[in-house]
Amino acid sequence: MNKHLLALLSIFVVVTTNAQNITGFKSENVKKQLDLETAFESQITAANLDSWMKRMAARPHYVGTEYGKENAEWMLKQFKSWGYDAQIETYQVLFPYPKIRILELTEPSVYKAKLKSVPVSGDPYTEQGEELLPSYNAFSRDGDVEAELVFVNYGIPKDYEELEKLGIDVKGKIVIAKYYGSWRGIKPKLAAEKGAIGCIIYSDPEDDGYVRGDVYPKGAFKNNTGVQRGSVMDMPLYPGDVLTPGYGATEDADRLDREDAPTITKIPVLPISYEDATPLLEALQGPVAPVSWRGGLPLTYHIGPGPAKVHLKLEFDWQLKPAYNVIATLAGTEFPDEWILRGNHHDAWVHGAADPVSGMVALMEEARVVGALAKKGQRPKRTIVFCAWDAEEPGLIGSTEWVEHHMAELQKKAVAYVNTDGNGRGFFNAGGSHTLQTMVGEVADVIMDPQKGVSIKERRIAKDRINGGDDKFELYALGSGSDYTPFIQHAGIASLNLGFGGESAGGEYHTIYDTYSHYIRFKDPEFAYGAALAKTAGRIVLRLANADVLPFSFDPWHKTVSTYLDEVMKSSESMRLEVEKHNKLIADNAFYLAADPTEPFIEPGKKEAIPFLDFTPLQNSMMTLESTIARFDSINFYSLPDSKLKALNELLMHTELALTDASGLPRRSWYKHQIYAPGFYTGYGVKTLPGVREAMEQNEWTEAGEQIKKLALTLDKLNNHIEALCSIAKN
């Protein structure tokens, strides 16, 4: 490129930057905000993330540990030093520590599972011996069972359909399921529903081991002794402390008896390595597993039941432990009662360098710089609250208890919650309330990718396009799996979940190998993406904190929810056709004729015909919303006087609440949001329009009809809300 052209282009870039409109800001305030953000970005220092991670991930710090407490107190000190009004809010939460873990193959041969991950050379953190939390699944019940083993693939609903076709019943058996395919807690939940008396979960090398890449310490992936810890609490029912559903687990709170706690598993469950799984799987006979069930171990995968028989004995030390949430507040200059919340958890299963420390240190760096800017007079208009949650790993406990405890105040004051968790190298991923999509897209447009010199939005779209996707930036819908859940799904607070990844895959998740040593070799060696995350989340927080008009946009929300409605309607149609086809095949005896007579075969049953559902209430509500939103979009709110803007914002910040219903979802009233929820049988995976969709999936057609009406009322509530916003401009 010649110099003149370059100069010309530079001018052009400057000009367009100056002329940039950013959603939520009067044109006269744009420059000031962008200058603030530029100042903020320029002070983000990757080296801080590095040294803080080294400190926080130096030793295991799961809830209740001394080192977890030290981390909380150290963070508290930092926040205070940066000018925050900070405190630790402590809850007393039930947390099981594994006392006895026995798993053995007793027939046809004997093998005693080692249940032990090995230290590896080059990673001193893996040599901390007894301090490393033994591998287990938190909120498994105690148990001592012995039974024949059955391999159930991922142990998700369609796997049990397959077993039914083969005439295999898990009643009275112990199941062994692969990790993946769903959130882990679904596996023991379903197994128990099907009558199993125990559940083993293992990491198969196809999903999480040598098939994916070289194993640790040679590469990043799971070696034969690595075990993924994790909660199996029934979080799709309610997350948080199992003994205090719906209210804060304060010291003097009423508590359920442990025996009555519905979110503890019904059967004992234990995670194991693929080294320990191999002798168990090798000892199975019975039908060879379907092709898609077969994993990466060098053996023929059989289903059983038996002749393999296993003995599983688990006993936990069930104690109340203190969960330390660090809450650091920087009061806003103009609207102190409008809060922008920004959180990440600080507890880990072991060292948790990636999960959660990589996100935690980005948050701290944001807090440091925001504090520094405030000290220099650039204090935000609205209040910013930085939160470091404890006890996320066992079940989003720290955040959930805090939200439940402060529910009334939060529903009054919270504008939005911005979450992060583990972070890596690669592509920007953002999920959340679609009312925030425009604003997040604008921020993603100005953050530079550390590797490619284009915006993180452009890079992300490039990747999507290579994979056949569209030329668009979109938020994904939030299910569960991190601390945004109580905010969006219980309290109805607009939420975001941000992170980078896609170029830093590994097998360290929830193992003793998620260490600083592993992180700086395989995740984000220079903390460049940690810094990018701080810049992104920080800009989002600052825009929310300083906006003249809170940057909620309804058009992207409407477009997205319309696609959900289309999906659900199409799905009802395709389910009906599928049932018709299935019943025709049965009538024609086709399943019998196609079956191999030397293999087990159970004639599949005739399915009940699927009724036509009346979706018109939803279609009509969405149509009304479309025109109301068009009216809203035609109003120039920026020209309103400050008093009206204040009223507008006070209403705008409660938009997400209009999408909740106090009665919650069927069979799980804790979940109030009517657009997004974690799936009852997927766990983390989102179900959009969950009331309607899950009723359909469970073949509850009467309920589906009721949920359509309920959802239409919710949509009408949003419509009224937007109409009220419009009328502020008029009056």
Next chain:
Amino acid sequence: MNKHLLALLSIFVVVTTNAQNITGFKSENVKKQLDLETAFESQITAANLDSWMKRMAARPHYVGTEYGKENAEWMLKQFKSWGYDAQIETYQVLFPYPKIRILELTEPSVYKAKLKSVPVSGDPYTEQGEELLPSYNAFSRDGDVEAELVFVNYGIPKDYEELEKLGIDVKGKIVIAKYYGSWRGIKPKLAAEKGAIGCIIYSDPEDDGYVRGDVYPKGAFKNNTGVQRGSVMDMPLYPGDVLTPGYGATEDADRLDREDAPTITKIPVLPISYEDATPLLEALQGPVAPVSWRGGLPLTYHIGPGPAKVHLKLEFDWQLKPAYNVIATLAGTEFPDEWILRGNHHDAWVHGAADPVSGMVALMEEARVVGALAKKGQRPKRTIVFCAWDAEEPGLIGSTEWVEHHMAELQKKAVAYVNTDGNGRGFFNAGGSHTLQTMVGEVADVIMDPQKGVSIKERRIAKDRINGGDDKFELYALGSGSDYTPFIQHAGIASLNLGFGGESAGGEYHTIYDTYSHYIRFKDPEFAYGAALAKTAGRIVLRLANADVLPFSFDPWHKTVSTYLDEVMKSSESMRLEVEKHNKLIADNAFYLAADPTEPFIEPGKKEAIPFLDFTPLQNSMMTLESTIARFDSINFYSLPDSKLKALNELLMHTELALTDASGLPRRSWYKHQIYAPGFYTGYGVKTLPGVREAMEQNEWTEAGEQIKKLALTLDKLNNHIEALCSIAKN
């Protein structure tokens, strides 16, 4: 069901059977033919297949062996005893026997490949020591090479595209490819084109080993020492004797110098077991293989090149060997010069219980019963020729030399060729000339499935429907892989390939484990499907032999070829859009932006825009054909006098010839058929409308245009042929 209804239904069934029309027969001749077929079926005796297999598969009998000769002479004796005019026609064909086979890993560690399959308990045939043919790929050239190793997945074109993206060149390297994904001969052919100097092929347990099921002898699948032998002759160029392309390899035939034989590989190639492949793959470094490349071995699949270095030394004893084709003729009573040919090969790689003896013994049982019926006065109107081919395994040599040798007579006298090869338990599969689809469907409608008590057609359709297919019986199109190739693709004789399978999978193919012991445990233990095959092929042969009007139908042919034309047109459109999209991604720098900078990345090149092809000549020819065929179908040929019927049949039997072009396909003139051909880069897999389709796939757009015109002329030739058929009725 009540008794009266049952009685009523029984009557109804009898009535419909009596009233059955069968294509090709005057209504007054239907009963006679059906009675003949019933008599034929009733005499088919499964026990014969059993005892004959035990005899023929007792010892290895590849071409040139004493036992192969004994089998041929024994069959000759049988045919003669059944009343056939039988003889052995011998060709002298080049056949390489492995003298030296050395494969060793020389760096970074040392491993000498065992190249030895182990005998297994319970199968005495595997204990025949030196008599078992060593594992090798026939028509690999001699060679002694040492170089770095590169893993190339299946070694097919799209794998090399992937390697190119990764910047990996196989020039000067030795490649290791998995079996499957294409016919094996494509792997060394492509590797040589890409500059590799050696090729190793191994059976990965994911495709062919413990991942699929328990291994031999516990189960049917390939154990860690099993090796698939097989030809790597460049059969897509021409099959048959490498030294006598296009003419019979008679004793005194002119022969190419071996050095000039174009169908011998350009580089040495050796097949190995997964036991032998493991140390080689473990020694590779470089990029981790793409997800879809990874197999079932317990290791991380790397591509290389190196540091693994291997030494491959192969030397063969290149000798002319006698190939014994057994040809048994039963002259027809009315039309001795109209031949129905029925063939199967008799040579095997080792014992070949499944491949080919299971099909061979079915053919012999057909011959026995047809002979017995003839002796009782039910001799067919047309001549039936039973053929037992030698030297099929090294390259369809016995059949090809015979067809080339007798080309002129065959093109004059052959009505159709009906092929079988290995047979198993399960579902009826039939491929071939779509003019025969109606007739084959009618036969499949009356053959009972041995396991389910419905017709083999009904069972096959049930299976297709369960897998999402239509409620229709269709022939698949013939590529290559068995002895029909010279008949249909070179001589233009209507052909069929028949067999059963789908419930008898195993890993014995071309190994020392394809034995009688294996067959009766895992394939077709009671020879029920062997008997069903004899019944099916026998009925087809008898219908062709006795038809009043030869049962060729043009409507199914037209429907099928129309779908091929649609495919090709759609493919040209989707290729164009794909190139446009690709070039847009390049223009937008998307590949660069989406790439992980820590991994090797080669910017993909801009592709040349794909021109619009003018398909109207084909569309017009097909439209004309449609109306000509409608005219043909409106004529009642059955009412014509015998003299006209004779003239009609003499023309009808040459229908397939109208679909050939004397100049053959581009770059491989041996292949004359313009509708079906084995793919130049798939080997066995069919390419329909091959001239046009392969030109497109190779981005030869000018050639594609030329091939469209050539194919239109061929279609017009068929149209003239059908018009001539119609005018016989008129004159």
